[in-house]
Amino acid sequence: MSSFLHGCRYFILPLLITFIALILIQVTEASWQIWYAIIAQLPYWLLSIAAAMALQFNRSRLACLALLLVAFYMSKQSSAQVFTMVNNHTDELFIGGAIVISWFAFIKDRGLVSSHGILRALGIMIGLGLGFIWLEVIERFQAEIIEKSPVNVTSQTLTLAPIICCLILVFFRAMWRANLVNTAILTTLGIWVFYYFQPDAFPLAVLLSSLAVIYLFTILIDSYFLAYRDELTGLASRRALYNLVLSLGRKYSVAMLDIDHFKKFNDTYGHDVGDQVLKLVAAKMAQVSGGGKVFRYGGEEFTIVFPRKNAQTILDDLEDVRESIEDYSIVLREDKRTKKSNSQAKARRSKSKNAGKKTVSVTISIGVAERHSGESFDQALKRADQALYRAKKRGRNQICI
Numbered sequence: 001m002s003s004f005l006h007g008c009r010y011f012i013l014p015l016l017i018t019f020i021a022l023i024l025i026q027v028t029e030a031s032w033q034i035w036y037a038i039i040a041q042l043p044y045w046l047l048s049i050a051a052a053m054a055l056q057f058n059r060s061r062l063a064c065l066a067l068l069l070v071a072f073y074m075s076k077q078s079s080a081q082v083f084t085m086v087n088n089h090t091d092e093l094f095i096g097g098a099i100v101i102s103w104f105a106f107i108k109d110r111g112l113v114s115s116h117g118i119l120r121a122l123g124i125m126i127g128l129g130l131g132f133i134w135l136e137v138i139e140r141f142q143a144e145i146i147e148k149s150p151v152n153v154t155s156q157t158l159t160l161a162p163i164i165c166c167l168i169l170v171f172f173r174a175m176w177r178a179n180l181v182n183t184a185i186l187t188t189l190g191i192w193v194f195y196y197f198q199p200d201a202f203p204l205a206v207l208l209s210s211l212a213v214i215y216l217f218t219i220l221i222d223s224y225f226l227a228y229r230d231e232l233t234g235l236a237s238r239r240a241l242y243n244l245v246l247s248l249g250r251k252y253s254v255a256m257l258d259i260d261h262f263k264k265f266n267d268t269y270g271h272d273v274g275d276q277v278l279k280l281v282a283a284k285m286a287q288v289s290g291g292g293k294v295f296r297y298g299g300e301e302f303t304i305v306f307p308r309k310n311a312q313t314i315l316d317d318l319e320d321v322r323e324s325i326e327d328y329s330i331v332l333r334e335d336k337r338t339k340k341s342n343s344q345a346k347a348r349r350s351k352s353k354n355a356g357k358k359t360v361s362v363t364i365s366i367g368v369a370e371r372h373s374g375e376s377f378d379q380a381l382k383r384a385d386q387a388l389y390r391a392k393k394r395g396r397n398q399i400c401i
């Protein structure tokens with residue numbers, strides 16, 4: 001998947017959906033207002049469920065955020081003495097909260113019942129403390145800072161400086177490392193800041209319930225990808241292949257693809273470069289035409305299923321894939337190369353393109369089988385595998401039926 005598509009799927013699309021959902025919630029306010037007594041209880045339930053699920057699926061950052069938001073909601077709903085103290089320091093809590101949320105965008109998910117849990121708790125306290133420290137510093141040295149500043153700053157800009165920094169940092173983090181968790185954290189920060197400046201635009205219960213739903217979707221979609229996507233190549237996994245098989249009709253063709261002499265390639269260039277090449281080759285396969293669905297079967301083997309197609313009609317599509325991989329000059333990152341080129345290896349280096357940089361190329365062999373009447377998927381796949389074996393025997397870099 002190109003980085004643009006990846007960015008759209010994990011960054012732009014979720015933000016857009018959240019934005020549209022919030023607008024819809026506002027537009028339909030009259031219809032849900034009558035349910036407000038129930039809605040007011042929702043954040044407790046939804047955020048607790050999100051926290052429990054996040055812990056179950058090792059998304060500890062979302063779990064922490066959900067629990068912190070429950071505590072925040074409780075402080076807003078309760079009149080207990082301890083919460084009155086909290087509510088008297090709204091500005092400090094706002095800045096500290098934004099720092100804590102942003103910090104979560106830059107750390108990894110770790111088990112909470114471990115030393116990491118203690119570090120997380122410490123980090124949260126430090127983040128919240130920084131909110132207090134910042135406002136104290138601004139109050140004391142405001143005049144001095146404004147006077148000495150080379151650019152024109154107001155006291156409000158100074159107060160909000162950490163928030164602006166947090167928003168910029170988390171925005172770029174979520175954009176460059178586009179994944180659903182980072183986008184959920186950016187959304188949390190956005191809603192946190194929005195609520196501070198526009199507390200009456202939406203009831204807090206609605207905002208927090210929306211966030212809980214976002215967390216739940218993030219966890220569910222993430223787990224789906226974990227189960228059905230191959231982590232290295234981003235292609236659908238073998239499990240996804242057998243899921244597709246359940247919905248295949250009687251007519252289909254299947255192709256097995258295998259990178260030629262990949263063991264030698266690994267031995268020559270190292271496993272890291274091998275991984276790099278697997279990813280790039282997979283990206284080329286993903287562009288197959290003819291309605292082919294591509295899966296990483298395992299190791300350096302891939303499967304393409306063509307529903308409703310016979311073997312003859314897909315040969316051109318597969319030939320295009322084979323050629324595009326053969327012609328592909330893969331630029332190696334110098335530091336990843338471990339050994340010099342081995343003339344025995346099929347991987348070829350050329351300096352023609354990308355002058356000054358080392359390039360390699362690989363070839364693939366392909367075996368194709370069309371489902372025969374009464375045959376199971378595994379039987380068709382086995383025949384594709386036998387055809388692949390013939391392609392290897394005949395000299396590789398070719399297709400056999």
Ligand SMILES: Nc1nc2c(ncn2[C@@H]2O[C@H](COP(=O)(O)OP(=O)(O)OP(=O)(O)O)[C@@H](O)[C@H]2O)c(=O)[nH]1
Binds near residue numbers: 259261262263274299
């Ligand atoms: N870098 C890397 N290598 C892998 C991965 N999975 C499998 N391999 C390697 O792929 C190689 C497969 O080697 P073989 O099955 O012997 O076949 P081959 O060398 O490709 O030779 P032919 O298939 O006969 O052309 C092994 O060296 C595996 O270690 C992976 O995820 N990353």
